[in-house]
Amino acid sequence: MTAGLPDSLSDFIDEVETTEKTLLLLNRTEPEPLVNLLDRAFETQSVRIEERHIPEGDTDQVCLVEDGRVTATTSFADLSETFLLINADRYRTSTGRPETGTFPAVLTGLDDIEFTVRGFPESNKEKLLLIVISRFIEDRALNCGRGTFHSTFQRLSRLDDEFGTRRMYEWLGESDVDTHVYGVRDDPGVVDDLDVTVHEGTTHEYRRSWVVLFDPDSDVDAAGTAAPDSTGEAAAASAGRRVGDACSPVALVALETGPNVWRSMWTYDPERVSRIHRYVAETF
Amino acid sequence: MSTHSTEDPTVLIVDDEQDVADLYAFRLDDHYDVRTAYNGQDALAAVDDTVDVVLLDRRMPGLTGDEVLAKIRESNHECRVIMVTAIDPDVDIVDMEFDDYLCKPIGKETLIDAIDHQLTATAYGDIVQELFSATSKIGVLEAEKPPEELETSEEYQRLKDRVEELRAQQDDLIAELDDFEAAFNAIDRAPKESA
Numbered sequence: 001m002t003a004g005l006p007d008s009l010s011d012f013i014d015e016v017e018t019t020e021k022t023l024l025l026l027n028r029t030e031p032e033p034l035v036n037l038l039d040r041a042f043e044t045q046s047v048r049i050e051e052r053h054i055p056e057g058d059t060d061q062v063c064l065v066e067d068g069r070v071t072a073t074t075s076f077a078d079l080s081e082t083f084l085l086i087n088a089d090r091y092r093t094s095t096g097r098p099e100t101g102t103f104p105a106v107l108t109g110l111d112d113i114e115f116t117v118r119g120f121p122e123s124n125k126e127k128l129l130l131i132v133i134s135r136f137i138e139d140r141a142l143n144c145g146r147g148t149f150h151s152t153f154q155r156l157s158r159l160d161d162e163f164g165t166r167r168m169y170e171w172l173g174e175s176d177v178d179t180h181v182y183g184v185r186d187d188p189g190v191v192d193d194l195d196v197t198v199h200e201g202t203t204h205e206y207r208r209s210w211v212v213l214f215d216p217d218s219d220v221d222a223a224g225t226a227a228p229d230s231t232g233e234a235a236a237a238s239a240g241r242r243v244g245d246a247c248s249p250v251a252l253v254a255l256e257t258g259p260n261v262w263r264s265m266w267t268y269d270p271e272r273v274s275r276i277h278r279y280v281a282e283t284f
Numbered sequence: 285m286s287t288h289s290t291e292d293p294t295v296l297i298v299d300d301e302q303d304v305a306d307l308y309a310f311r312l313d314d315h316y317d318v319r320t321a322y323n324g325q326d327a328l329a330a331v332d333d334t335v336d337v338v339l340l341d342r343r344m345p346g347l348t349g350d351e352v353l354a355k356i357r358e359s360n361h362e363c364r365v366i367m368v369t370a371i372d373p374d375v376d377i378v379d380m381e382f383d384d385y386l387c388k389p390i391g392k393e394t395l396i397d398a399i400d401h402q403l404t405a406t407a408y409g410d411i412v413q414e415l416f417s418a419t420s421k422i423g424v425l426e427a428e429k430p431p432e433e434l435e436t437s438e439e440y441q442r443l444k445d446r447v448e449e450l451r452a453q454q455d456d457l458i459a460e461l462d463d464f465e466a467a468f469n470a471i472d473r474a475p476k477e478s479a
Contacts, residue, residue, distance in 0.1 A: 033306035121345035
């Protein structure tokens with residue numbers, strides 16, 4: 001069961017066999033600019049945007065379609081309020097815990113797909129996708145209330161850039177989740193009064209990676225050897241409990257490949273999460 | 285784009301995300317004479333004496349919303365400016381000369397409420413306008429900041445004192461203003477989150 005670890009984090013992105021996923025907009029009544037926002041968010045990605053009208057269906061629904069099956073549905077209104085009509089500032093500066101529904105299932109369901117995203121001002125929405133997913137993973141760890149959580153920040157000062165980010169890590173520190181943060185220690189003291197384990201380093205991956213990982217069941221020693229969830233059956237089951245169950249594993253891996261350009265993917269596959277977990281614990 | 289009477293108030297929408305500006309324009313088109321600008325420079329060129337209310341995005345490449353606001357105030361245009369932003373406010377907003385501050389995402393009803401209140405405030409004159417500018421700052425800070433942080437903030441206390449002063453100066457209008465102020469305070473400036 002123990003698969004070998006790759007040489008670098010980017011190998012975890014390379015090994016993803018990209019599946020075909022489509023966001024299908026059903027029975028739209030909302031105006032054109034809202035569709036343009038959705039198109040633009042995914043214009044450089046492998047996710048396709050399609051539109052269809054079916055008789056007697058609900059209006060303004062967005063469906064995630066994988067291999068011809070609808071795997072998640074979010075109302076166009078919810079997707080607009082949590083993604084299309086906001087920008088990254090909302091997540092960085094916001095001080096409240098997100099409400100249920102903050103993380104649209106049609107976005108969190110875009111796992112095991114490689115995304116290359118650009119930040120502001122090149123793109124208003126692309127990088128926001130990764131920010132939404134990061135907050136989703138942090139929120140899942142808090143909701144589960146146990147397990148291990150890892151987050152790499154490039155520079156540790158980023159933790160304190162915005163009040164909302166810092167607040168989130170205060171909550172994680174106060175919880176029973178074993179929380180680890182990683183980065184170049186550019187601002188001594190910024191993380192010292194947080195109840196989290198701080199790892200500092202200066203390697204390329206310390207400076208250029210954006211990993212957010214939650215592993216509910218295993219400490220790192222168990223992760224490599226006896227991960228009880230890493231059977232095919234469990235992997236299939238995890239696809240079903242993605243949205244409902246806070247206590248299931250998830251990992252986002254992103255690498256900065258150019259100025260404000262990030263290559264990334266996230267996964268719910270327990271075996272892959274466990275290998276990323278082990279990679280971070282052994283290499284960072 | 286629309287058929288509106290020439291007496292409709294004019295609203296200028298400024299957002300670097302063209303689709304966002306166009307969407308707001310679509311939603312407001314039945315109510316106002318709507319114009320759009322997709323960056324700060326174009327916004328300044330579009331502001332003239334016919335513009336009643338500006339909806340101004342804070343974060344834009346090039347000239348930012350904060351800079352556009354400052355330049356509008358340096359000019360002699362009398363328009364009301366509503367900041368429309370995903371940036372949750374910090375006490376630094378206390379010294380900014382906007383008239384209202386709305387946090388994205390903003391529903392259609394909230395937009396129309398906020399614009400209509402500014403149009404009404406225009407009719408009341410300077411002191412009332414300053415009163416509402418200060419009230420909107422207090423409202424949005426109280427929605428976003430923990431009370432213990434506000435209690436120790438000099439900027440926030442200064443704002444509270446100024447509101448009391450302005451209210452006192454408006455004694456004659458106060459009964460009439462109370463209702464208007466209550467409705468103004470009820471505007472949904474910041475999206476709800478559990479605290």
